[in-house]
Amino acid sequence: MTTQVTDHRGGVWSIAVPIPDNPLGHTLVHLLETDRGPVLIDTGWDDPDSWDTLVAGVAACGFALTDIHGVLITHHHPDHHGLSAKVREASGAWIAMHAADTAVVRRTREAEPGRWLDYLIAKLTTAGAPDDHLAPLREARAKGSGRKLPGRRAALPDREIDPGELLDLPGRRVRAIWTPGHTPGHVCLHLEEDHPSGLPQGFGRLFSGDHLLPGITPHIGLYEDPDDDGGQATDPLGDYLDSLERIGRLAPAEVLPAHQHAFTDAEGRVRELIAHHEDRLAGLRALLREPRTPWQLAVAMEWNRPWEQIPYGSRNIAVSEAEAHLRRLVKQGYVEVVTGSDPVRYQAV
Structure with missing residues (x-):
């Protein structure tokens, strides 16, 4: 096992923890x-x-796992939060997360798998998914089986990360910045200290999680409670774009993301991502000159590979992203639901 550890200086390290088959x-x-x-x-x-790599990585930084005092979770996804329970069990560390993502973790842990299958089948049916995509889900439901959701073994946090909070980390100034979009409770963490290399542009370093990555556009989908029959529709893409602008104004000297590599010029990367989504929304308005279901829109959208090569489970994620973009367009007044359509169709105004 090769452990890749990087010393970012000033008491900041990164450990590359593998994600299996990803x-x-x-x-x-x-x-x-x-x-x-x-x-x-x-x-x-x-x-x-992944656990062995994490333990070895902590040792390479000069510590034992039992030395870990606390864990700050940027968001609830299993490649970020998955080992939290094991870390707490081994070290006694506290675990902190934004309340909105803690709610998602609690729902996941407490959910009866069949309830989630019912919800997914209903959502995909309304979105216009074809029968050959729905058939395996209906078969699983008929058998009384259900896919185990990832993250069931992740810990429920024992502390909340409050937006704007200066965290209780003695000897450090780390401020929490709520950046919803990729998840409802995603947070970035701003280390409000001079950069150890004395970089002339910007202030401090930003642990950006998945919010701001140097070469990847984060997935923006829907996170909704299957037991919530009413309530106002969320706008995760709008939340994400607003969050990006806040990070751009912050102008950290360096960004330390959760994937790929550290980078500078956060403002430039924010501009690229905002422009990407503006272009994508304009392209979807053109596609919606003719009525389409969310499924048809997802099939027509441009992804990193042809639709035929997108795996089964990833198609559900793609439809969720299409729906997030539709929510934004509806809120902006560019698109509306075709009255009486079943499955639901959307059309540019």
């Missing part, structure tokens, strides 16, 4: 030294090799 390759778990002991930012996927 093209992303690994999650960059960051270790931040404090006067009370090291704190982890994210933990990695719940997998034996």
Whole structure:
């Protein structure tokens, strides 16, 4: 096992923790030294090799896992939060997360799998998914089986990360910035200290999780409670774009993301991502000159591979992303639901 550890100087390290069978390759778990002991930012996927890599990585930073004082979770996804329970069990560390993502973790842990299957079947049916896509889900439901949702073994946090909070990390100034979009409770963490390399542009370093990545556009989908029959429709893409603008104004000297590599010019990367989504929304308005279901829109959208090569489960994620873009267009007044359509269709105004 090769452990890839990077010393970012000033008591900041990153450990590349592998994600099994995933093209992303690994999650960059960051270790931040404090006067009370090291704190982890994210933990990695719940997998034996990932665990061994994390333990070896902490050792390479000069600490034992039992030294870990706390864990800050940028968001609830299993490649970030998966090993949190094992870290807490081994070290006694506290675990902190934004309340909106803690609610998702609680729903996942408590959910009866059949309830989620019912919800997914209903959502995909309304979105216009074809019978050959729905058939395996209906068969699983008829058998009384249900896919185990990832993250069931992840810990329920025992602390909340409040937006704008200066975190209780002795000897450090780390401020929480709520950046919803990729998940409802995603947070970035701003290390409000001069950069150890004295970079002239920007201030401090930003642990950006999945919010801001150097070469990847994060997935923006829907996170809704299957037991919530009413309530106002969310606008995760709008939330994400607003969050990006806040990070652009923050102008950190360096960004330490959870995937790929550290980078500078956060403002430039924010501009690229905003432009990407503006172009995509304009392209979807053109596609919606003729009425389409969310499924038909997802099939017509441009992805990193042809639709025929997108795996079964990833198609559900693609439809969720299409629906998030539709929500934005509806809110902007560019698109509306075709009255009486079943499955639901949308059309440009």
